[in-house]
Amino acid sequence: GxxxxxxxxxxxxxEGDSAVIxxxxxxxxxxxxxxxxxxxxxxPQLIIDIRSNVGEKKDQRIAVTLNKTAKHFSLHIxxxxxxxxxxxxxxxxxxxxxxxxxxTQVVVTP
Amino acid sequence: xVKVTQSSRYLVKRTGEKVFLECVQDMDHExxxxxxxxxxxxxxxxxxxxxxxxxxxxxxxEGYSVSREKKxxxxxxxxxxxxxxxxxxxxxxxxxxxxxxxxxGPGTRLTVT
Numbered sequence: 001g002x003x004x005x006x007x008x009x010x011x012x013x014x015e016g017d018s019a020v021i022x023x024x025x026x027x028x029x030x031x032x033x034x035x036x037x038x039x040x041x042x043x044p045q046l047i048i049d050i051r052s053n054v055g056e057k058k059d060q061r062i063a064v065t066l067n068k069t070a071k072h073f074s075l076h077i078x079x080x081x082x083x084x085x086x087x088x089x090x091x092x093x094x095x096x097x098x099x100x101x102x103x104t105q106v107v108v109t110p
Numbered sequence: 111x112v113k114v115t116q117s118s119r120y121l122v123k124r125t126g127e128k129v130f131l132e133c134v135q136d137m138d139h140e141x142x143x144x145x146x147x148x149x150x151x152x153x154x155x156x157x158x159x160x161x162x163x164x165x166x167x168x169x170x171x172e173g174y175s176v177s178r179e180k181k182x183x184x185x186x187x188x189x190x191x192x193x194x195x196x197x198x199x200x201x202x203x204x205x206x207x208x209x210x211x212x213x214x215g216p217g218t219r220l221t222v223t
């Protein structure tokens with residue numbers, strides 16, 4: 001089955017700096033890679049996703065890149081703000097099921 | 111606006127009790143999922159369902175069962191709760207087809223003593 005590894009587990013950034021979270025997956029048939037954000041005490045919500053037929057996707061301050069050959073994908077947050085503080089989960093789809101990474105706790109300090 | 115609700119936010123049960131966690135979605139979604147969330151382990155799939163009366167095992171089904179008698183409702187059952195089932199339980203749903211986005215409920219924090 002699919003195995004998704006996510007790094008780092010915690011990330012502390014200064015407000016205004018960039019944050020990068022990296023994930024690797026094992027199933028070469030995976031074709032959909034979402035990122036979920038979970039604020040403290042709230043439910044996970046989709047913030048951006050990418051399909052295997054594109055290499056990069058951007059939405060305002062967040063972007064995701066995908067390298068199919070190397071089987072890794074990354075989330076980039078630019079100009080970080082305090083409201084970006086949350087746990088971020090990457091995921092990959094395999095046989096119709098999402099396999100999630102372990103999560104990255106992002107803390108944005110003023 | 112998709113709405114996924116769970117019957118309880120917090121639940122405390124004793125070892126050996128039978129526990130029911132209920133999830134309801136109001137968007138006519140075909141697919142429903144139960145996950146448990148533990149620190150450092152992410153979200154792990156327990157069971158999922160693609161249709162009424164249909165269920166499939168996820169990655170960690172041991173100690174759990176599910177029921178889907180109606181399209182909008184998906185129940186997770188702990189037949190005999192154990193302390194290692196203390197966790198946050200999240201329900202999710204999505205529509206069948208090309209959109210894989212899953213919509214999550216608020217979660218149930220279950221403590222088994």
